[in-house]
Amino acid sequence: MTDDELEQRLREALARRAATSADAALRARVLDVTTPSVARHATVPWEGVAAAVAVAVAAVLVLTFLLRPIVPGPAGRPAPAPHTGLVPGDGLAGPTLGLGFLLLCGVVVVVGVGIVWRLRTVLRTGPARGAALVAIVVLIAVARSYGDSIALGEGSVFVEGLGWQQTVPNGPTEAAYFPGDGGTFSFGMAIANTGPVSITIKGLARPDSPQFNVALVGLGRSPTPLDLSNGNELVVDPSKLVPFEPVTLAPGEETFITVLGQAGSCALAPGDAYEVWQGPAEVPLVVEVAGYEWIDAVPTFEPVKIAMRKGCGDTEPIPVP
């Protein structure tokens, strides 16, 4: 049989399959779709239902997140470490992409592509679109809760440490640090996990650009359980601290960190007349959830004021180990 013969026979066969014409009943039935009652009863507004469900789920998630009281839980208890004192470079970390996380991403992508391919017809339907919308809203809500300075929040405890001077001679009534040229300073603060899942603090983020005038150079912790009633300065004195160790916080849980800083050549020393101040407004921490690491900047509960000479600026960056 030639191609032409096949095509000709096919045309004839298809023509035979064609019904004569639409009868009056079908015509009436089809043209009736524009009447509101038919449209209302014949179709279910799946997309509207799905959108309503999505909005409800998102609202519950957001309200739960916003209204959930932050109840301080037991502090993280890393294993005891030898008492070495805190020195610059301790507790520094950089966010990395773990192999396990990359493998997980790969599996998710492969499975996702497979599901999408398998359901490529179903995905065109209203319910699937609604479900996708719900998923996107949930993802955005979760991702939003882990935006910059969102996953971790500052706790209510802030303790000044080395170099801090409560009474400033011959100056405004501002307590400030007077570490002196190249001196160190320290402070401690409580931080809380304000997100919905457990989060691990890996360390202080290593700065990715040169630091002038003031730099945060180390993260530590007290080798003994914190007891603020015994004198605040004691627990943030670098000589009495040990390097920070990663700690995992459950949602709402708090822990106490101590930060070691180093001043540049413009810092005023004890006894100097106060001029201006400069200092870190936030502490960049490397945090991790399910293998994914990023830098979360936690605001300091109190301003860390390092007394500086007016109009002075370092020309050489502060070395960070």
Add this chain to the structure above:
Amino acid sequence: MLASRAVEAATEDRAAVFARLTDRSLDRHYRLAAVILGDPLEAEDAVHDAALVAWRGFAGLRDLDRFEAWFGRILVNGCRDRLRARRRRPVIASIALLGDLDNGASPRVSVADVADRDELDRAFATLDPDHAVTVALRYYLDLTVAEIADRMGIPEGTVKSRLHHGLRRLRRAVERDAEQPR
């Protein structure tokens, strides 16, 4: 109140236009559905469902001159989905063919003609839904490759590929059937 009446009037106008456009091409669409599905009753349901979908989206159709192609695309997609669903459940019979035979549509139909019709009909029914729709648009509606691509929302290369494989499968089925002793 006035605004509500204005909306009502606009909806009525829209419904009238929709009804006019649908009515004008209803026969063609119904026949195409019957060709693709091979079942006049299911074709009626397919056309009705397509009309429902079309009416829901009619407000978004900017160019009314494209109505027939647009409606046809909805219908073809619906027919294809029905074929896919049908493949997941047993095939009962080719009602169109039985209807022809019952009515004695052509007194000159010979046994060989009926057999040929059987072969092609059976072969067409076994085509993949995408292939069946493409073949129907090409050899029933006589659409060009470009028109089929536009109607189905797929590249022209895909249309050619589907036609090629569809025809090859039909030829094999017909030849295999012809080799069997009658």
